[in-house]
Amino acid sequence: MSLHGSDRRDTSSAGGNGMVAAASLRLRLNPNKEHKPDGYEDLQLDFSPNIFSSLERYLPPSMLNVPRDDKAKFMREILLKYLPLGERSRPLHRELYSVNSATFFVPSFLRAINDNTEQSFRSIMSEPSPGIFIFDIFQTNFCELLLSEIENFEKWVTETKFRIMRPNTMNKYGAVLDDFGLETMLDKLMEGFIRPLSRVLFAEVGGATLDSHHGFVVEYGKDRDVDLGFHVDDSEVTLNVCLGKQFSGGELFFRGIRCEKHVNTGTHSEEIFDYSHVPGRAVLHRGRHRHGARATTSGNRVNLLLWCRSSVFREMKRYQKDFSSWCGECSREKKERQRSTIAATKLMHLHAAVPANIIVVPYFPLLFTPLSCEHESIQICSIIIIAHNSRSPHLHKINFKRSCVHACKLHEMENRGNKVNEGRVKGSTAAAYGCCNSEVEVNEEKRKNWERER
Ligand SMILES: O=C(O)CCC(=O)C(=O)O
Ligand SMILES: [Fe+2]
Structure with a gap:
């Protein structure tokens, strides 16, 4: 590239x-981009006035501010000398x-x-x-x-x-x-x-x-x-x-x-x-x-x-x-950062707000759909949701299409001996664990049943 x-x-x-050498003075190799050249339209010249304006940027520094007629004369001589x-x-x-x-x-x-x-x-x-x-x-x-x-x-x-x-x-x-x-x-x-x-x-x-x-x-x-x-x-x-x-x-x-x-x-x-x-x-x-x-x-x-x-x-x-x-790549990186920030925020929330034996995160009914209601043991890459305001809290297992930091956290807690699949939720405390990963499989029918049950 x-x-x-x-x-x-x-x-x-x-x-x-x-064009570089003329008499004892030498033109610059690169134009002076800061210099604003004069206009030469009103002069009777052998060459296009625009050529003079372009060439002026190449004049040696000592000539940039001399009267316009002198610059034109100097440049004309250069041009005539080198062009038959x-x-x-x-x-x-x-x-x-x-x-x-x-x-x-x-x-x-x-x-x-x-x-x-x-x-x-x-x-x-x-x-x-x-x-x-x-x-x-x-x-x-x-x-x-x-x-x-x-x-x-x-x-x-x-x-x-x-x-x-x-x-x-x-x-x-x-x-x-x-x-x-x-x-x-x-x-x-x-x-x-x-x-x-x-x-x-x-x-x-x-x-x-x-x-x-x-x-x-x-x-x-x-x-x-x-x-x-x-x-x-x-x-x-x-x-x-x-x-x-x-x-x-x-x-x-x-x-x-x-x-x-x-x-x-x-x-x-x-x-x-x-x-x-x-x-x-x-x-x-x-x-x-x-x-x-x-x-x-x-x-x-x-x-x-x-x-x-x-x-x-x-x-x-x-x-x-x-x-x-x-930038396509900066944009992808930013989206990735935002995803991890959301995940990290949820994790912090989880740690701050709940008794050790219950895992809590905000409840996202539209994003999470329970795939089964068995009180089965938790596996990595699964998630527990205890429905918000549920009369009889259920544990719901949701399968992820790909592994998730939360699931690993859950696993880690399990390993520490916490009983993560038990407990009652009071009032409106959201007692679920998960993240709003949109790649969670959505089963619309089960979601509706679940809503009804609530
Ligand atoms: O040949 C073309 O059309 C592309 C030219 C080009 O990308 C360039 O000169 O920077
Ligand atoms: Fe190009």
Whole structure:
């Protein structure tokens, strides 16, 4: 199991990355995420203004606060120096660089977002397995434009022998969309469209406070990546949309949500879910939902991934140990703890309230049904109930489907010589011994007789 981490970037290629050196100043290898870059839309530049905003985060610290024109000049020189004239990666489809709802999204998705209610969201999606939401999001034309923009970018990368960062340590192909000018558009996609959904669907993992993203495309098929191993994403919420093209295989397989501590624990049958990608269709899931992608066996598959993160959630998580609101294993552990606490409480009650020769616990007529009324000796994995308010207290034996701590306790008392199958109960004292283990066999007819007898 691996974490698809945010800082998976290949730092070993420092010297080989053409953009690193410029005059005597060097760009940073990793962006300064705290720095808020200037906007460059109003300047007449050779390259997309978004490239300048993205690149600004890589400026050496001494340049971050110089006047904007100086930064633009510096960055332009770097870009011109390393990009042969005429072969610059100019945007092919400028309309992709800012969100245009009417041309990007299918009408059903837009309507749901505009309504902004849980009901409207759920009306356009299915949840075939808990925490995995599937819905149509992008128009075919938008997918095609984005695919051709990516191709254009990759052609330029190949021709200029420019070394780009791959999206993950697990991918040899694909590209970080943020790095070639789509960061602002993807930010808007997260803020205006994915955050409203996540606020409702993933509230417990910071869905309402998503505030940064990592946006990239993955590419599978011939001469591309084949499959993707089992992993969790470095995100709170992941949007995964298939852009095309024609392919077979490449199914996603999901295997339950896990916190860091439980990431390698086993899968339960109800957590198994496989999904086949459809172009234009989105899968939205928690980043901690364990998954992988099977081999794309023919054709080419390109998917857009938007890992959405919440800094607030990440900060709060540092102080928490129990993630039972979303981690399948924490949740199972918690239920188990609650079961034992109930059992322990009953045991304490038993010790405090009764004479040594009678065993007492609260009486749970609906949960316990006597299977026989013989005054027979008590066995392990059996239970004695003396009915509440019974005129003639009876001992009832109940068989457990599995052994129970109480039964063992009973056995222990018997061994100590206590007469546990005798005694009278006064007034309304509940005189029974047991636990509300719902796995007790229930015999409805006998329960009714017993009620009548009372
Ligand atoms: O190939 C896919 O659809 C899954 C991609 C993925 O899970 C990832 O890149 O994190
Ligand atoms: Fe993933």
